[in-house]
Amino acid sequence: MSGLVDTFFNLAIMRQYLPKVIEGMGVTVVLALAVVASGLLLGTVLALLRSLRLKPLNALIVIFADVFRAVPALVILIIIYFALPTVGLRLSGFISAWLGLSLVLAAFAEEIVWAGILSVPRGQWEAARATGLDFSQGMRHVVLPQALRLTVAPLTNRAIVITKNTALASVLAVGEILYQAQAGYSFSYNPSPLTLGAIAYLILFIPLVWFGRWVEGRFAWKR
Amino acid sequence: MQVGQVGQAGPAGAAAAPLLDIKGLRKSFGQTEVLKGVSLAVGLSELVFVIGPSGSGKSTLLRCCNRLEEPSGGEIWFEGRNLLAPGTDLNAMRRRIGMVFQSFNLYPHLNARDNVALALLHVLKQPREQAHARALQALDQVGLGDRAAAMPGELSGGQQQRVAIARALALEPAIVLFDEPTSALDPELVGSVLAVLRSLRTAGMTMLVVSHEMGFARTAADRVVFMEGGSIVEQGPPAHIFGPDAHPRIRDFVASVEHR
Numbered sequence: 458m459s460g461l462v463d464t465f466f467n468l469a470i471m472r473q474y475l476p477k478v479i480e481g482m483g484v485t486v487v488l489a490l491a492v493v494a495s496g497l498l499l500g501t502v503l504a505l506l507r508s509l510r511l512k513p514l515n516a517l518i519v520i521f522a523d524v525f526r527a528v529p530a531l532v533i534l535i536i537i538y539f540a541l542p543t544v545g546l547r548l549s550g551f552i553s554a555w556l557g558l559s560l561v562l563a564a565f566a567e568e569i570v571w572a573g574i575l576s577v578p579r580g581q582w583e584a585a586r587a588t589g590l591d592f593s594q595g596m597r598h599v600v601l602p603q604a605l606r607l608t609v610a611p612l613t614n615r616a617i618v619i620t621k622n623t624a625l626a627s628v629l630a631v632g633e634i635l636y637q638a639q640a641g642y643s644f645s646y647n648p649s650p651l652t653l654g655a656i657a658y659l660i661l662f663i664p665l666v667w668f669g670r671w672v673e674g675r676f677a678w679k680r
Numbered sequence: 681m682q683v684g685q686v687g688q689a690g691p692a693g694a695a696a697a698p699l700l701d702i703k704g705l706r707k708s709f710g711q712t713e714v715l716k717g718v719s720l721a722v723g724l725s726e727l728v729f730v731i732g733p734s735g736s737g738k739s740t741l742l743r744c745c746n747r748l749e750e751p752s753g754g755e756i757w758f759e760g761r762n763l764l765a766p767g768t769d770l771n772a773m774r775r776r777i778g779m780v781f782q783s784f785n786l787y788p789h790l791n792a793r794d795n796v797a798l799a800l801l802h803v804l805k806q807p808r809e810q811a812h813a814r815a816l817q818a819l820d821q822v823g824l825g826d827r828a829a830a831m832p833g834e835l836s837g838g839q840q841q842r843v844a845i846a847r848a849l850a851l852e853p854a855i856v857l858f859d860e861p862t863s864a865l866d867p868e869l870v871g872s873v874l875a876v877l878r879s880l881r882t883a884g885m886t887m888l889v890v891s892h893e894m895g896f897a898r899t900a901a902d903r904v905v906f907m908e909g910g911s912i913v914e915q916g917p918p919a920h921i922f923g924p925d926a927h928p929r930i931r932d933f934v935a936s937v938e939h940r
Contacts, residue, residue: 583748584785584844588799588851589775598798602789 467649474641474650481637482657488551488633489620492558496619497612499559500566507571508596518567525564531625533557538629550629558626562619569611573604610673617665621658634658698757699724699886700745700855705754707740714740716910717754722855725884727877729897729918732907733933738890741907742857745888746777759854775803778848778856782863784840786832786847792819793828796847804851818846822876838869845876849885856880858889874900892937898922906930 507518525533538553548556577600585595627636634657641650698721707715714737722728730738743749745756747763747770756763763773786795796815800806806814819825822842832840841861848856858877862870874896880887881900891897897904897918904921906913906929914927921930 578785580781580783580785581787583779584781584787584847585798587746587748587774587777587779587781588847589771589803590799591771594802598802599787603787606789 465648465652467647470641470645470647470649471653474637474645474653477637477641478634478650478653478657481632481634481654482661484551484631484633485623485657485661488555488558488623488626488631491555492562492619492623493616495555496559496562497566497616499563501570503563503567504570504574505596505601507567508574522564522567525561526568530558530561530619530622531628533561534625534629550626550631553629554623554626554631558619558622561622562615565615565619566612569608569615570604573608574600576607577603606676609676610669613669613672617662617669620665621662624658634661698722699726699759700888701755701757702741702745703755703757705741705744705756706752707737707744707749708752714910715744715751715754718907718910718912720905720912720915722886722888725886726902727881727887727889727900729901729904730888730890730907731892731894731897731904731921731933731937732913736907737910738907739859742779742859742888742890745857746774746779748779771803775799775851776854778851778853780841780844780848780856780858780861782860784832784837784844784864786840786843788832790831791828792824792830792832792835792843792846795832795843796850799847799851814850815846818850819843821849821879822846823872836869837865838872841865841873842876845873845880849880855886855888858887858891860890860892862891862893894922894934894938906933908933 503518503521507515534554534557537548537557538550541548541553581599581603582595585599590598623633624635626633627639630636634654638650638654638657641653642648700722702718702720705715705718706713718737718741720728720741730741732738740749744751745758745763751764754764758773759776761768761773786792787798790798793812793815796818797811800811800814801808804811816825816828819828822845824839824842824846827835827839827843830839832843835843841864845856845861861877862873865873870893874893877887877889877896878900889901899918901918903915904918905915906921906927908929913929914921916926920926922934
């Protein structure tokens with residue numbers, strides 16, 4: 458029993474690496490916020506572009522969404538960080554992680570928002586157009602508010618998944634929670650820093666999961 | 681590009697000319713011809729009722745009048761312009777032609793006042809206070825001035841349809857198209873919507889109505905048009921269409937609707 462405590466809950470080692478893990482939490486939060494902001498924005502813009510129904514553009518959007526949903530996020534991060542420099546594009550670990558995760562979130566968000574736009578009944582478009590609103594006004598004031606309301610819950614869940622994937626950035630030597638915890642583990646030959654990392658993730662993501670549940674209830678569709 | 685002025689009177693000397701003049705209108709969906717050259721004129725302040733069996737092309741005819749459906753051929757003259765001519769400002773023309781739908785199509789995320797005010801704000805570019813005042817006025821007109829803050833989901837079907845009528849009226853259209861406005865309503869709610877139509881008629885609004893409310897057509901319509909198979913079979917005053925000398929198909933149809 459004391460062996461278990463010494464191995465995973467060694468307070469002296471935990472105290473030693475606590476500042477590093479807290480520093481990692483800061484990096485995780487900044488990376489997650491940046492990814493969620495740009496991913497959701499790009500996804501929504503792509504869904505709006507798709508609603509213009511321009512065939513060649515739509516084909517590109519569909520290919521983008523399918524590829525970035527199919528390839529594991531870790532593979533995408535590695536390609537951006539390790540392969541792009543061979544063609545002369547050298548990005549920092551943080552920027553690579555932000556870019557890769559944003560693209561993955563955008564691919565999912567595009568599909569979710571597009572499905573939301575499609576699920577708004579045709580009659581809503583017709584009512585808007587019949588009162589003289591043009592396409593963009595009908596989209597902005599009638600269709601999109603309803604579509605986004607339908608998509609808030611799935612978008613929130615997808616955003617939670619992608620923010621957890623910030624742990625993948627540790628592979629690119631980004632000093633976020635997991636990277637700091639692993640570094641502590643290597644230096645101390647004791648996994649207690651990893652326990653600390655797990656606790657840090659719980660502190661950050663449990664409220665987010667609760668928020669997601671609240672959002673699902675709050676935006677359940679009321680007709 | 682020509683932009684229609686809201687509240688603008690028709691061209692001088694147009695009093696005798698019909699407000700809406702449909703000439704040889706055709707519409708096909710793929711291989712199926714739904715409108716086979718329909719001609720129909722609606723005069724100023726006239727209430728024209730279109731009746732006929734389902735699939736006769738009534739709703740398609742109506743939806744072609746504001747180009748929610750794109751006609752395949754023919755002409756639609758409105759306020760001195762052919763709506764089907766290339767370069768027609770569709771959005772300017774649509775705010776002069778109101779439309780009321782069978783399923784109301786209220787915006788579920790906006791309350792009654794904002795449903796009515798939306799086009800005032802964004803199409804007519806009215807300032808917020810003016811748009812809201814006009815919306816309340818239009819809601820008053822349909823007897824719902826006290827429900828301005830209600831969400832569509834909190835209103836009965838009849839109330840929703842009256843909000844939808846207010847939404848069309850607020851833009852001060854020259855004509856309102858009604859596409860089966862009472863078909864989705866419980867029987868006890870139909871009367872409140874028909875009462876609004878009746879008051880609009882008294883106020884001199886021009887209306888083209890597709891509906892199965894035969895009793896209302898008898899007493900309120902200036903003219904009744906019977907369509908079948910994409911063509912107009914006969915049209916005339918209600919006394920004739922519902923009388924003994926009407927086309928036999930009309931008598932069969934009216935009997936089938938009234939004894940369903």
